[in-house]
Amino acid sequence: SDNSGDISPNGKTIAFRSDRLLTEEIWISDLEGNKARAVTSAADSLKGKGSPRWSPDNRHVAFDAHLPNQSNRDIYIIDTESGELEQITFDPAYDAIPHWSKDGKWIYIRSDRSGKEEIWKVPSEGGAAIQLTYNRGFHPMESPSGKWLYYTKRHENGLWKTRTTGSEEIQVIDFEIHRKNWTVVNEGIYYTRGLDPGPKVTFEFFNFATGATTLIKTVDGELGLHIDVTPDGSMLLFSKIEGIESDIMLVKDFQ
Numbered sequence: 001s002d003n004s005g006d007i008s009p010n011g012k013t014i015a016f017r018s019d020r021l022l023t024e025e026i027w028i029s030d031l032e033g034n035k036a037r038a039v040t041s042a043a044d045s046l047k048g049k050g051s052p053r054w055s056p057d058n059r060h061v062a063f064d065a066h067l068p069n070q071s072n073r074d075i076y077i078i079d080t081e082s083g084e085l086e087q088i089t090f091d092p093a094y095d096a097i098p099h100w101s102k103d104g105k106w107i108y109i110r111s112d113r114s115g116k117e118e119i120w121k122v123p124s125e126g127g128a129a130i131q132l133t134y135n136r137g138f139h140p141m142e143s144p145s146g147k148w149l150y151y152t153k154r155h156e157n158g159l160w161k162t163r164t165t166g167s168e169e170i171q172v173i174d175f176e177i178h179r180k181n182w183t184v185v186n187e188g189i190y191y192t193r194g195l196d197p198g199p200k201v202t203f204e205f206f207n208f209a210t211g212a213t214t215l216i217k218t219v220d221g222e223l224g225l226h227i228d229v230t231p232d233g234s235m236l237l238f239s240k241i242e243g244i245e246s247d248i249m250l251v252k253d254f255q
Contacts, residue, residue: 002027003224003239006061008054011231015039015052015061015080016239026052026063028080031230039080046076051097051226055104055124062088062098062107062124075109075122088126097180099141100124101164108132108140108149119151121164132166138179144186152179159189173206180225181238190216190229190236203227203236 005016011031018027021038026049029036039061040049046065053062059080064073073096075088089095093113100107106121111129113120119137120129138154148161150172159173159182173189182191189206201223203216216236224239 001224001241004051004226005228005237005239006053006226007031007228007230007237008058009056009231010058013054013058014237015054017050017052017063024049026061026078028061031235039078039083040085044085048073053098053100055100056102057104062100064096064098064109075107077124086126088122088124089129091129095120097139101142102144102146106164108142110138110140117154119149130166132162132164133160133169135169139182141182141184143184150184150189152177152182154179159191172208178223181223181227183226183228185229185233190227192223192227203238 002016002018005014007014013028013030015026015028017024023042025038026040027036027038045068047068049063049065051064060077061080062075062077064075066073072092072094075095075098077086077088091113093111095109095111097110098107105124107124108119108121110117111120117136117138118131119133119140120131122129132149136153137151140149140151142149142164147164149164150159150161152159157176158171159177160169160171162169177191177193182189188208192201192203200218200220202218205214205216222241224241228237
């Protein structure tokens, strides 16, 4: 399955998670899904690779993964040209869902290193993490201006923001949205409603200036995780689960 797609800042490439090689790897392709290639491999021994996010330089992808026989996740960066892999977090906590700052200097993450899920930021070149939220945080994303950090919470309806330098939180949306399927642009938030799979999924847009919501499109089927919008705002990217296939195989002379 292909999932968790993210569009590069230049609007030319998609990073996504796929198990088309039988192991979960991070792949990239063009916007049409052509020229797809894996940028990670089973040789790195990492498991459960997911949440790929492009860097502002259109070259590096941050993702979360865990080592074999461990449940805690850490953040890694892969150079999509050289294949060089670097581990960014080393805390025994569960670190996941990376998002780059617009200047490329920081990576926002969800971490339970304080004893509960909060949003932190770590230097993209490695270093000490800085805590930004203190009243729970789940899925972070910096605003296009670089001034605000938007985030959802696991068990609360809505969307919040705080300064990227840290400040009191402000609730932006007070109704239920999917805690992962949303993305922020200059004018507002694209999102889907609901947390549970259903026969139809509705994409909506929340306008910052007016507070109004607009229906974008309704699609059939169950969505994967994460949505994104091209830099020019003309296309919305999402993954959809279209079915699970299996076959019964007969192995002869196995004894």
